[in-house]
Amino acid sequence: MALQARPPLAVLFACGLNAVRSPIAAALFGQIFGRAVYVGSAGVRKGELDPFAVAVMAEIGLDISRHKPVTFEELDEWEGLNFDLIVTLAPEAHHRALEVTRTSAVDVEYWPIADPTAVEGSREQRLEAYRQVRDQLLARIRARFIRRGPGNE
Numbered sequence: 001m002a003l004q005a006r007p008p009l010a011v012l013f014a015c016g017l018n019a020v021r022s023p024i025a026a027a028l029f030g031q032i033f034g035r036a037v038y039v040g041s042a043g044v045r046k047g048e049l050d051p052f053a054v055a056v057m058a059e060i061g062l063d064i065s066r067h068k069p070v071t072f073e074e075l076d077e078w079e080g081l082n083f084d085l086i087v088t089l090a091p092e093a094h095h096r097a098l099e100v101t102r103t104s105a106v107d108v109e110y111w112p113i114a115d116p117t118a119v120e121g122s123r124e125q126r127l128e129a130y131r132q133v134r135d136q137l138l139a140r141i142r143a144r145f146i147r148r149g150p151g152n153e
Helices: 021-033 051-058 072-079 091-100 123-145
Strands: 010-015 038-043 085-088 107-110
Touching: 010 021, 010 091, 021 038, 021 051, 021 123, 038 072, 051 123, 072 091, 085 091, 091 107
Parallel strands: 010 038, 010 085, 085 107
Antiparallel strands: none
């Protein structure tokens, strides 16, 4: 039986503006793990929290309406980048995470998750794109962080 690496104690989700994907991921992660693992989110640049992100999270009972987008630099100034793992959700965030961690022992993983703000159409079509992102993130979080017991193989 292979030994599993210890789970991270602090996880940062990062994307371009800290307005859609990373706050959604952080809220989902927090719902699953509570206070057992510290979770944060940041962006390369500072955006405004997206109302569609707030709406699709409210659909599943999570309120992210008070989230204030922050940049990597702001997070570093306020509390430091003391994370075991940074999960990047956009190429620019991945590059920034690699830059800021090049001299530290922080794991960086890239999860390519489409930006739902690029979807055009009716309100319902746009909401559906955000739901897909939410659901993809939830599936990735579960697959990556929830330990499975030994099977009956």
